[in-house]
Amino acid sequence: MLRDAGLRVTDTRVAAIAALHVLPHSGVDTILDAVGDALPATSRQSIHNVLTDLVAAGLARRIEPAGQPGLYELRVGDNHHHIVCQRCGAVADVDCVTGHAPCLTPSQTSGFDLAEAEVTFWGTCADCSAAMAARVDAGSPR
Amino acid sequence: MLRDAGLRVTDTRVAAIAALHVLPHSGVDTILDAVGDALPATSRQSIHNVLTDLVAAGLARRIEPAGQPGLYELRVGDNHHHIVCQRCGAVADVDCVTGHAPCLTPSQTSGFDLAEAEVTFWGTCADCSAAMAARVDAGSPR
DNA sequence: CGCTACCTTTTGACAGAGTCAAAACAAGCC
DNA sequence: GGCTTGTTTTGACTCTGTCAAAAGGTAGCG
Numbered sequence: 001m002l003r004d005a006g007l008r009v010t011d012t013r014v015a016a017i018a019a020l021h022v023l024p025h026s027g028v029d030t031i032l033d034a035v036g037d038a039l040p041a042t043s044r045q046s047i048h049n050v051l052t053d054l055v056a057a058g059l060a061r062r063i064e065p066a067g068q069p070g071l072y073e074l075r076v077g078d079n080h081h082h083i084v085c086q087r088c089g090a091v092a093d094v095d096c097v098t099g100h101a102p103c104l105t106p107s108q109t110s111g112f113d114l115a116e117a118e119v120t121f122w123g124t125c126a127d128c129s130a131a132m133a134a135r136v137d138a139g140s141p142r
Numbered sequence: 143m144l145r146d147a148g149l150r151v152t153d154t155r156v157a158a159i160a161a162l163h164v165l166p167h168s169g170v171d172t173i174l175d176a177v178g179d180a181l182p183a184t185s186r187q188s189i190h191n192v193l194t195d196l197v198a199a200g201l202a203r204r205i206e207p208a209g210q211p212g213l214y215e216l217r218v219g220d221n222h223h224h225i226v227c228q229r230c231g232a233v234a235d236v237d238c239v240t241g242h243a244p245c246l247t248p249s250q251t252s253g254f255d256l257a258e259a260e261v262t263f264w265g266t267c268a269d270c271s272a273a274m275a276a277r278v279d280a281g282s283p284r
Numbered sequence: 285c286g287c288t289a290c291c292t293t294t295t296g297a298c299a300g301a302g303t304c305a306a307a308a309c310a311a312g313c314c
Numbered sequence: 315g316g317c318t319t320g321t322t323t324t325g326a327c328t329c330t331g332t333c334a335a336a337a338g339g340t341a342g343c344g
Contacts, residue, residue: 008311008320046322048302064208069301083254092252104246104261110234111268112225119246120260126253150291150340188293190331211330
C-alpha cells in the first residue's frame with residue numbers, strides 16, 4: 001500500500017497507519033501515543049512528516065474543525081463529511097449523499113473556480129447529551 | 143447598535159466594527175492595522191477582546207477555514223456560507239439556498255444532536271486562476 | 285458637575301500547534 | 315556489502331491565541 005504510492009516502507013509509517021486504522025480522526029499527539037507503544041523513540045516531528053506524506057500521497061486526509069488541531073483519517077476518495085461535537089470535539093463520519101465532489105453547488109461563485117464542497121455538521125454527541133441531561137436532573141442546569 | 147447589545151460604546155469597538163464593515167473576512171492583524179490608523183495605541187489583545195465580545199453578543203461571526211487564522215465578519219443571522227481560495231486564502235460569501243440552519247440534514251447522525259451545518263467551498267479565486275493561466279502561457283506550468 | 289462602580293483596555297507572560305533546517309540514520313538498488 | 319537517496323531525529327523558531335492582573339475610561343447616580 002505504501003509501496004504503491006512510491007513511499008518507502010518504514011516502521012514508523014506502518015505503525016502510524018495501523019494507529020489511524022484503529023483510531024480514525026486522530027491528531028498528531030494521539031497517533032504519537034499509539035505509535036509510541038511499539039516504537040518509543042518516535043518523535044512528534046516524525047509523525048508530522050508521516051502524516052503529511054500520507055496526505056500528499058493521497059492515502060490519508062486531513063480535517064481541521066474550527067478550534068481543534070488537525071485530525072487525520074484513512075478514509076479517502078469518497079468525499080464524505082463529518083459531524084463534530086461542540087462540547088467535547090468528538091468526530092463521526094457522515095456519508096455524502098451524492099458521493100462525488102463537489103456534492104453541492106453554490107448559488108453564485110463570485111468568480112471562483114470551484115473544486116470541492118466541505119460540509120461540517122455541528123451538534124452534541126450522545127455522551128455529552130446524556131451528561132447535560134444528568135446535570136439538569138440533578139438540579140444544576142446550564 | 144453596541145448599546146442595544148448591552149456593550150459599552152468605546153472608540154476601539156466603534157473602530158473595529160467600522161474596519162470589519164470595510165474589510166469583511168478579516169483576521170485580528172488586519173483589523174489591528176485598520177484600527178491602528180485612527181487609534182495607534184491599540185493592542186492586539188484588545189482586538190481579540192473586542193472581536194470575542196462581538197461574537198458573544200451576536201454582532202459578529204467567526205469563521206476558521208482550515209490552515210488559516212480566525213476571520214471575522216459582521217454578516218450574521220442568515221446562515222450563509224463561504225468559498226475559500228486554496229491558493230491565496232481569499233474568502234467570498236455564498237448565500238445559503240435554504241436560508242435557515244441547518245440548511246442541510248445528514249443522512250445519519252451517529253447519535254448526535256444536530257445543531258447546524260457549516261459549508262465551505264474550496265476553489266481558486268479569479269486572480270489566482272488568471273495568475274496560473276499566465277504562468278502556463280509563459281511556458282513554466284505548475 | 286463630580287463621584288463611584290464596574291466594564292474595557294493594556295501589558296506581559298505563556299501554551300498549543302505547526303514549520304524549518306541540518307545532522308544522523310536506514311531502505312532499497314546495484 | 316556498499317552507495318544513493320529518502321526518512322527520522324533534534325532543536326530552534328513562528329504564528330495564533332489564551333490567561334491574569336493592573337491601569338484606564340464609561341455610564342449611572344447623587
